[in-house]
Amino acid sequence: MQEKKRGTLAVLTGGGDCPGLNAVIRAVVKTALHHGFQIYGISNGFHGLICNDMKLMSLSDVSGILPRGGTILGTTNRDNPFHYAAGEDEKGNVIYEDRRDVVVRNLKDHGIDCLIVIGGDGSLKIAHDLHRFCDVNVVGVPKTIDNDLPCTERTFGFDTAMAMATEALDRLHTTAESHHRVMVLEVMGRYAGWIALHSGIAGGADVILIPEIPYDLDAVIRKIHQRQQNGKKFSIITVAEGAKPIGGQLTIARMVKESFEPIRLGGIGEKLAREIEERTGIESRCTVLGYLQRGGSPTAYDRVLSTRYGAAAVEACLDEEYNVMVSLQANAIVRVPIAQAASKPHQVPVDSDIVRTGRELGISFGDEKPED
Numbered sequence: 001m002q003e004k005k006r007g008t009l010a011v012l013t014g015g016g017d018c019p020g021l022n023a024v025i026r027a028v029v030k031t032a033l034h035h036g037f038q039i040y041g042i043s044n045g046f047h048g049l050i051c052n053d054m055k056l057m058s059l060s061d062v063s064g065i066l067p068r069g070g071t072i073l074g075t076t077n078r079d080n081p082f083h084y085a086a087g088e089d090e091k092g093n094v095i096y097e098d099r100r101d102v103v104v105r106n107l108k109d110h111g112i113d114c115l116i117v118i119g120g121d122g123s124l125k126i127a128h129d130l131h132r133f134c135d136v137n138v139v140g141v142p143k144t145i146d147n148d149l150p151c152t153e154r155t156f157g158f159d160t161a162m163a164m165a166t167e168a169l170d171r172l173h174t175t176a177e178s179h180h181r182v183m184v185l186e187v188m189g190r191y192a193g194w195i196a197l198h199s200g201i202a203g204g205a206d207v208i209l210i211p212e213i214p215y216d217l218d219a220v221i222r223k224i225h226q227r228q229q230n231g232k233k234f235s236i237i238t239v240a241e242g243a244k245p246i247g248g249q250l251t252i253a254r255m256v257k258e259s260f261e262p263i264r265l266g267g268i269g270e271k272l273a274r275e276i277e278e279r280t281g282i283e284s285r286c287t288v289l290g291y292l293q294r295g296g297s298p299t300a301y302d303r304v305l306s307t308r309y310g311a312a313a314v315e316a317c318l319d320e321e322y323n324v325m326v327s328l329q330a331n332a333i334v335r336v337p338i339a340q341a342a343s344k345p346h347q348v349p350v351d352s353d354i355v356r357t358g359r360e361l362g363i364s365f366g367d368e369k370p371e372d
């Protein structure tokens with residue numbers, strides 16, 4: 001017997017793509033249909049909401065997508081309905097418009113009771129603004145390879161990015177050892193060092209440089225020399241794209257002028273490798289892992305986490321508990337106010353046990369004094 005229609009939901013994916021997005025979409029659609037909701041899939045994040053680009057989803061739309069990377073809905077890390085880049089003036093300056101009314105109208109026209117936003121800090125901030133300024137019901141799902149969201153112990157996608165970076169470090173080890181080189185691996189993470197820290201520990205890096213601990217190049221050089229004195233002719237360094245020297249600046253790869261937060265980080269790895277080679281005379285090379293961290297199939301851990309998050313987001317709608325983000329705490333999925341989830345990004349605590357463990361193992365974080 002057909003269950004009575006319970007209500008109408010919509011789902012979108014926002015920000016940089018991330019392994020596990022399709023697994024969340026699948027879980028959202030399957031759970032929603034299971035409970036008698038109808039569900040719209042919105043194309044290309046908030047862009048689709050502004051352009052009224054959405055369609056009803058069925059089980060066949062999500063068939064076979066569990067292990068697939070990317071997002072079948074498409075995404076963007078530029079569009080913000082409150083600050084929409086509508087074009088350029090004759091001088092080439094971007095013209096921004098507030099499109100919140102269009103978004104509210106489009107949601108209303110489709111009878112959408114709640115919008116499920118799968119995104120990182122930027123997308124969840126927009127979701128929070130839609131709730132507080134436009135009275136739209138939202139439920140957030142914490143997405144990002146960067147793991148930089150507050151109020152959750154894990155974002156989905158991080159485990160896959162960490163696994164990719166760890167494999168890269170394993171591969172760099174063998175070539176570094178053969179050529180007696182210093183190998184630098186630059187990983188993503190924006191202003192947080194989670195990917196660098198965890199992959200650095202898992203991949204046996206000798207130096208880990210993260211945004212939370214500004215580094216002193218002298219300390220890095222001392223570590224490389226110390227290894228040489230101990231007969232280790234190669235060294236491996238993991239550097240987060242947001243790492244910077246003490247008193248120095250971030251290294252910026254490009255500015256995306258239509259983006260609300262236009263800075264795109266990158267380039268610190270190459271800079272570091274050049275400086276190390278100049279200072280030590282040891283051949284040094286940099287590898288930038290880049291979008292390989294975001295592309296491709298999610299790990300089993302991320303598939304499970306994504307599935308739990310997707311189902312939990314619909315369960316929140318079922319309970320009519322809106323304006324929350326589903327979150328992982330003590331291995332249980334709980335709900336936290338979206339206002340908290342959209343607050344300050346979560347960085348690595350410099351006194352965390354994993355940093356301490358790294359130090360005890362002799363890993364340099366680039367901040368050791370000569371006598372340490």
Ligand SMILES: Nc1ncnc2c1ncn2[C@@H]1O[C@H](COP(=O)(O)OP(=O)(O)O)[C@@H](O)[C@H]1O
Pocket residue numbers: 014015016076077078079080119120121122123124125126143144259260261
């Ligand atoms: N601090 C902010 N306040 C408001 N909007 C933001 C903020 N940061 C980012 N955004 C918007 O959110 C979108 C997605 O953010 P981004 O950081 O790229 O992805 P994510 O959702 O993964 O964090 C951006 O294109 C931008 O329009």
Ligand SMILES: O=P(O)(O)OC[C@H]1O[C@](O)(COP(=O)(O)O)[C@@H](O)[C@@H]1O
Pocket residue numbers: 015016017077120121122143144145146188189190241256264265294
């Ligand atoms: O896709 P772009 O614009 O190059 O953005 C790169 C940024 O996106 C990320 O890959 C993921 O960040 P978000 O989860 O905030 O989208 C960052 O690690 C990186 O700094």
Ligand SMILES: [Mg+2]
Pocket residue numbers: 015120121122123
């Ligand atoms: Mg972000």
